[in-house]
Amino acid sequence: MKAIRSIDGAPQVVDVPAPSGEGVRVKIHSSGICGSDLHMLDLGIFNPEITMGHEFAGYLDDGTPVAVEPVAFCGACVQCTSGDYNLCHKAVVDVLGFGQDGGMAEEAMISPHQIVHLPMAASVEDACLIEPLAVCVRALRLAGFGGNQRVAIIGGGNIGQCATAVVRHFGAPVVVLARHEAQRQAAQRLGAETPDDPAEIPASSFDIVVDAAGTTSALQDAARLAAPSGAISLVSTYWEGMEVPSYEVFTKEIRLIPSIMYGRHAGGRDAESAAAILAGNPEIPRAIITHRFPIDGAPEAFAIARDRAAGAIKVVLTP
Numbered sequence: 001m002k003a004i005r006s007i008d009g010a011p012q013v014v015d016v017p018a019p020s021g022e023g024v025r026v027k028i029h030s031s032g033i034c035g036s037d038l039h040m041l042d043l044g045i046f047n048p049e050i051t052m053g054h055e056f057a058g059y060l061d062d063g064t065p066v067a068v069e070p071v072a073f074c075g076a077c078v079q080c081t082s083g084d085y086n087l088c089h090k091a092v093v094d095v096l097g098f099g100q101d102g103g104m105a106e107e108a109m110i111s112p113h114q115i116v117h118l119p120m121a122a123s124v125e126d127a128c129l130i131e132p133l134a135v136c137v138r139a140l141r142l143a144g145f146g147g148n149q150r151v152a153i154i155g156g157g158n159i160g161q162c163a164t165a166v167v168r169h170f171g172a173p174v175v176v177l178a179r180h181e182a183q184r185q186a187a188q189r190l191g192a193e194t195p196d197d198p199a200e201i202p203a204s205s206f207d208i209v210v211d212a213a214g215t216t217s218a219l220q221d222a223a224r225l226a227a228p229s230g231a232i233s234l235v236s237t238y239w240e241g242m243e244v245p246s247y248e249v250f251t252k253e254i255r256l257i258p259s260i261m262y263g264r265h266a267g268g269r270d271a272e273s274a275a276a277i278l279a280g281n282p283e284i285p286r287a288i289i290t291h292r293f294p295i296d297g298a299p300e301a302f303a304i305a306r307d308r309a310a311g312a313i314k315v316v317l318t319p
Helices: 035-043 078-082 127-142 158-169 181-189 216-225 246-251 270-280 283-288 295-306
Strands: 002-007 010-015 024-032 055-060 065-068 107-110 115-117 151-154 174-177 206-211 226-234 255-258 289-294 314-318
Touching: 002 295, 010 295, 024 127, 035 295, 055 107, 055 127, 065 127, 115 270, 127 158, 127 206, 127 226, 127 270, 127 283, 127 314, 151 158, 151 216, 158 174, 158 181, 158 270, 158 283, 174 181, 181 283, 206 216, 216 226, 216 246, 270 283, 283 289, 289 295, 295 314
Parallel strands: 151 174, 151 206, 206 226, 226 255, 289 314
Antiparallel strands: 002 010, 024 055, 024 107, 024 314, 055 065, 065 115
């Protein structure tokens, strides 16, 4: 079976045994390249014996289309029983594609609790987007988004676009600050405003600002744009440390709300909400998925995923 693993710090297609053991088999039809995959390659922290990929979807042996929620958890700790299983001690270290074999392969064995059934209107070829959409569902939920707040999103990559889709699903207006023209066009397709000169946006204009860039300048912009007692949703990982613009954070009592992965709450799983959002708007995959490659094209796919200026937003492998 073909799979993608990090060999000498680069993604390579290798032959591995077909998966076996406990769980349910997923025959994979779409697997997304995430920005975190690129960062972890650069940091050299992938295990070369682990198949990469945590955004993926496919079919069960009986033909049922599914997406996969890659977070692992024990099921017994306080965090798991409260629904915040993303905070379980196993969650990050054992997540599929990092601690266990992931979805950049032809097949994967998945625990039944990681299966997300697709609504009829959701295509399995696009359902790898459910994972990043679920990330944004949780982040906005933690920030207190209820559909009637003023929202700005800083960053026009995959997470920024997914956050835009979530906000627009609830009918709220959203402003997206993006660096590249392709990102601005994608955000516009999803119903966002994309101002030509972000510096002209009045300060303190938004109840919630989503930091989907993970840079010092993005956090500074977010603090400027957040209203007094507003919230900054920290959905992007700060791989190289964080410098907090303390003056504005304190003088406006801005809430900094980090979020990682997804969980369960009174209304259900974040991943199920994400599946419904994807099914409800066919423009989401059209705007976000910019490239598709067969699994043999993984090296080129990863190279293009790095080239945001050339128009890449979400690059998808189709095993």
